[in-house]
Amino acid sequence: xxxxxxxxxxxxxxxxxxxxxxxxxxxxxxxxxxxxxxxxxxxxxxxxxxxxxxxxxxxxxxxxxxxxxxxxxxxxxxxxxxxxxxxxxxxxxxxxxxxxxxxxxxxxxxxxxxxxxxxxxxxxxxxxxxxxxxxxxxxxxxxxxxxxxxxxxxxxxxxxxxxxxxxxxxxxxxxxxxxxxxxxxxxxxxxxxxxxxxxxxxxxxxxxxxxxxxxxxxxxxxxxxxxxxxxxxxxxxxxxxxxxxxxxxxxxxxxxxxxxxxxxxxxxxxxxxxxxxxxxxxxxxxxxxxxxxxxxxxxxxxxxxxxxxxxxxxxxxxxxxxxxxxxxxxxxxx
Numbered sequence: 001x002x003x004x005x006x007x008x009x010x011x012x013x014x015x016x017x018x019x020x021x022x023x024x025x026x027x028x029x030x031x032x033x034x035x036x037x038x039x040x041x042x043x044x045x046x047x048x049x050x051x052x053x054x055x056x057x058x059x060x061x062x063x064x065x066x067x068x069x070x071x072x073x074x075x076x077x078x079x080x081x082x083x084x085x086x087x088x089x090x091x092x093x094x095x096x097x098x099x100x101x102x103x104x105x106x107x108x109x110x111x112x113x114x115x116x117x118x119x120x121x122x123x124x125x126x127x128x129x130x131x132x133x134x135x136x137x138x139x140x141x142x143x144x145x146x147x148x149x150x151x152x153x154x155x156x157x158x159x160x161x162x163x164x165x166x167x168x169x170x171x172x173x174x175x176x177x178x179x180x181x182x183x184x185x186x187x188x189x190x191x192x193x194x195x196x197x198x199x200x201x202x203x204x205x206x207x208x209x210x211x212x213x214x215x216x217x218x219x220x221x222x223x224x225x226x227x228x229x230x231x232x233x234x235x236x237x238x239x240x241x242x243x244x245x246x247x248x249x250x251x252x253x254x255x256x257x258x259x260x261x262x263x264x265x266x267x268x269x270x271x272x273x274x275x276x277x278x279x280x281x282x283x284x285x286x287x288x289x290x291x292x293x294x295x296x297x298x299x300x301x302x303x304x305x306x307x308x309x310x311x312x313x314x315x316x317x318x319x320x321x322x323x324x325x326x327x328x329x330x331x332x333x334x
Contacts, residue, residue: 221247254295258313
């Protein structure tokens with residue numbers, strides 16, 4: 001099952017409580033970046049382009065716990081940078097799991113097998129391994145040979161130890177329907193990961209490679225052809241409406257407030273893909289950000305964005321507003 005029933009019910013009850021309280025803005029999941037330092041130099045990511053004094057900063061356990069408790073989120077995605085480089089990462093995970101927050105720890109898996117002893121399997125915890133293609137494509141995406149094989153072995157080791165493992169794959173304009181299908185078939189059938197997340201690449205302003213990001217028409221064409229006849233086979237960790245969105249069957253307005261980002265610089269406006277400044281509290285982020293000016297058709301920087309951080313919350317909220325789509329989402333994730 002991509003999403004355990006207990007987790008689905010917790011998310012559903014969280015969304016229902018926000019609606020009953022009349023809240024307009026609330027988190028579905030909070031992205032935490034406890035550091036920007038990384039052990040890879042991926043050309044499609046700009047995090048390590050920050051100045052040295054920023055790369056040396058780390059969020060503490062208390063920083064993370066306070067941010068999560070202030071936001072009231074039921075789920076956290078810990079990204080970076082490479083989180084396994086953080087000296088307190090296992091303590092951060094443990095503190096959140098103890099509070100029954102669902103934690104997704106994103107990693108390139110270079111250090112994963114060596115760090116497994118620091119973590120304990122839990123229904124509230126999943127490793128998320130970045131996989132951007134099969135061997136040749138993935139190693140090119142991370143600009144280092146051998147990383148694909150290291151990641152595969154780390155996934156197998158984590159699964160043997162009883163951990164939940166999800167993967168996250170970003171696709172570029174160099175991908176084809178076949179490369180998408182081949183990767184998802186491998187992850188689903190060969191590695192038997194618990195769930196898979198996918199996203200079209202978005203042009204980070206600091207990313208060294210600015211030539212291989214997908215436009216909207218390229219994105220919908222790629223996923224429509226890749227999904228043809230196979231979408232239901234894969235354990236995709238997305239709502240059906242978001243997958244419809246990727247295929248161009250549905251359209252949504254961006255709800256960047258649904259997946260806010262907190263890092264060593266503070267709460268980031270409006271999402272982790274763009275930087276229109278930082279604030280020190282979640283309350284300030286929600287109350288002082290003009291959310292209506294972001295998204296496709298509103299901000300030219302968003303013109304080609306179909307990323308999950310803006311549109312997955314939109315799809316989930318739309319599902320909650322429809323009995324038919326709620327049942328469809330429940331069936332598709334179990």
